[in-house]
Amino acid sequence: MRLYLVLLGPPGAGKGTQTHRLCEAFGLFRVATGDLLRRVAREDHPLAVRVRAVLEAGQLVDDATVLEVVSHYLAQAAEAYSGVVLDGYPRNLVQAQQLEDYLTRRGEAERLWVVLLDLPEAVAVRRLAGRRICPRCERVYNVDRIPPDGRCEVCGALLVQRADDTEAVIRRRFQVYREHTEPLIRYYETRGRLVRLDADRPEDPIFECLAGYVRQWLTQPAE
Numbered sequence: 101m102r103l104y105l106v107l108l109g110p111p112g113a114g115k116g117t118q119t120h121r122l123c124e125a126f127g128l129f130r131v132a133t134g135d136l137l138r139r140v141a142r143e144d145h146p147l148a149v150r151v152r153a154v155l156e157a158g159q160l161v162d163d164a165t166v167l168e169v170v171s172h173y174l175a176q177a178a179e180a181y182s183g184v185v186l187d188g189y190p191r192n193l194v195q196a197q198q199l200e201d202y203l204t205r206r207g208e209a210e211r212l213w214v215v216l217l218d219l220p221e222a223v224a225v226r227r228l229a230g231r232r233i234c235p236r237c238e239r240v241y242n243v244d245r246i247p248p249d250g251r252c253e254v255c256g257a258l259l260v261q262r263a264d265d266t267e268a269v270i271r272r273r274f275q276v277y278r279e280h281t282e283p284l285i286r287y288y289e290t291r292g293r294l295v296r297l298d299a300d301r302p303e304d305p306i307f308e309c310l311a312g313y314v315r316q317w318l319t320q321p322a323e
């Protein structure tokens with residue numbers, strides 16, 4: 101039975117950073133809807149043009165498109181991995197229900213756990229202003245810890261700023277988070293599936309906490 105770990109939290113909370121670390125440490129499969137949608141947006145077809153416009157506005161991509169993308173990758177994970185980290189999905193109540201339906205059909209609903217990375221908005225905004233990403237392997241950096249040559253230390257590509265990390269779009273993403281994503285906290289809390297972590301700490305202690313939970317959940321017997 102696989103583990104399905106959802107990392108929930110506002111923009112800049114560290115979901116992407118911790119997802120990469122967990123997947124490397126535990127051999128888990130990474131499903132990051134933001135990265136997947138940015139890949140689609142770089143392509144050249146009508147859907148790509150629509151997705152690009154939504155990302156640049158800081159709005160949510162429609163649920164049907166996201167479901168299609170996520171289902172495709174979850175099907176891959178089902179074959180080969182002991183667990184999946186879902187970074188940025190689900191993002192609203194409709195997506196949460198779709199995920200629950202998918203897991204129920206597979207008899208895996210009890211394998212879902214959600215960790216909320218809790219961070220004050222002002223800290224998150226500061227982090228986002230300094231974020232740089234690798235456009236090739238999607239690793240996340242910050243200007244205060246960037247390699248001196250400005251290249252990704254894993255694959256060597258030149259690091260870039262994300263198109264939606266401008267002040268106006270960051271503000272819009274927070275509004276969208278508060279309106280659409282925050283209700284998921286209560287949704288998962290009432291189901292007894294949510295753990296809160298203080299994300300206003302350095303990366304290492306956050307990772308150690310997450311790793312402790314993942315170890316426990318990976319070895320949890322099927323209910």
Ligand code: AP5
Pocket residue numbers: 109110111112113114115116117118133134135137154155158159160161162166187188189190191195227228230231232240241242243264273299301302303304306
């Ligand atoms: P997405 O890419 O998921 O963006 P997001 O949710 O806004 O989250 P971020 O990637 O901005 O932040 P993060 O929490 O991953 O932080 P990170 O680790 O990078 O989504 C982008 C867009 O795609 C959405 O706006 C939407 O349009 C669309 N989309 C995505 N999913 C969707 C869905 N399900 N449905 C519909 N549309 C969807 O860290 C941020 C910075 O902080 C980095 O510089 C990092 O180095 C630094 N940092 C990380 N941890 C720490 C720490 N502990 N201390 C100090 N600095 C830290």
